[in-house]
Amino acid sequence: AMTLNNLYEASPFGMVSSFFYGTIQSALFTLLAVYAASMNFSILEISVVTFLLAISGAVSQFPIGKISDMYDRRLVIVISTFGAAIFALLAIFVSRQMYLPEGLATSKTWFYIFLILFSFCSLPMFSQSLAHTNDYIPKEKFVAAGAGLQFVFGLGAMSGPFLCSIFMDVVGPNGFFIFLFFFHGIIGIFGINIMILRKYV
Numbered sequence: 001a002m003t004l005n006n007l008y009e010a011s012p013f014g015m016v017s018s019f020f021y022g023t024i025q026s027a028l029f030t031l032l033a034v035y036a037a038s039m040n041f042s043i044l045e046i047s048v049v050t051f052l053l054a055i056s057g058a059v060s061q062f063p064i065g066k067i068s069d070m071y072d073r074r075l076v077i078v079i080s081t082f083g084a085a086i087f088a089l090l091a092i093f094v095s096r097q098m099y100l101p102e103g104l105a106t107s108k109t110w111f112y113i114f115l116i117l118f119s120f121c122s123l124p125m126f127s128q129s130l131a132h133t134n135d136y137i138p139k140e141k142f143v144a145a146g147a148g149l150q151f152v153f154g155l156g157a158m159s160g161p162f163l164c165s166i167f168m169d170v171v172g173p174n175g176f177f178i179f180l181f182f183f184h185g186i187i188g189i190f191g192i193n194i195m196i197l198r199k200y201v
Contacts, residue, residue, distance in 0.1 A: 004151075007145060010133060013129075014136075019155060020187050021187065022154060023160040024160065026161055029053075031161055031164050034168075035177075052112060056123070060124050064080060064120075065127065068131065073131060074132060078192060081122075081188040082185075122180075126153060
């Protein structure tokens with residue numbers, strides 16, 4: 001077995017990114033439909049949005065996994081998380097008039113595109129964190145480390161919908177994407193710090 005302390009010592013970035021990614025993913029899957037409904041999306045459009053999120057995340061696992069096997073995994077995670085943060089911001093910019101009634105509302109095409117790109121960057125991140133942690137531990141500890149990271153992910157996931165709903169209360173529906181931008185940014189900044197520290201410590 002591995003304690004959380006052991007896990008943190010083996011891979012601080014793996015553990016911290018799993019925690020914050022838990023916060024992101026739980027909010028993403030529970031509140032995306034709420035966001036879409038509050039922007040006056042039709043039932044069909046809401047189901048399209050949730051479908052695009054899931055399918056893009058599934059498709060991206062292979063290419064991003066392959067790239068992370070070829071390069072420094074931390075760098076791949078950092079680039080992915082900043083990519084997700086940027087696409088979350090772009091989704092806000094193109095969502096301006098989407099909530100207006102039919103005929104007045106702006107086109108949702110760009111919103112769908114940025115959501116797909118966000119999902120492509122964001123959804124493979126837990127498996128990346130797990131693979132990154134496994135790089136630093138012996139094979140016989142893989143299962144224990146996986147269980148530990150799932151636990152940490154779950155701890156983060158418990159707070160996600162609650163925190164995200166506060167953002168949405170304060171800012172309005174786009175608080176959803178501000179929340180995603182903020183937490184993806186935290187993972188990226190922590191990752192850069194760890195990369196610099198591990199080089200010198």
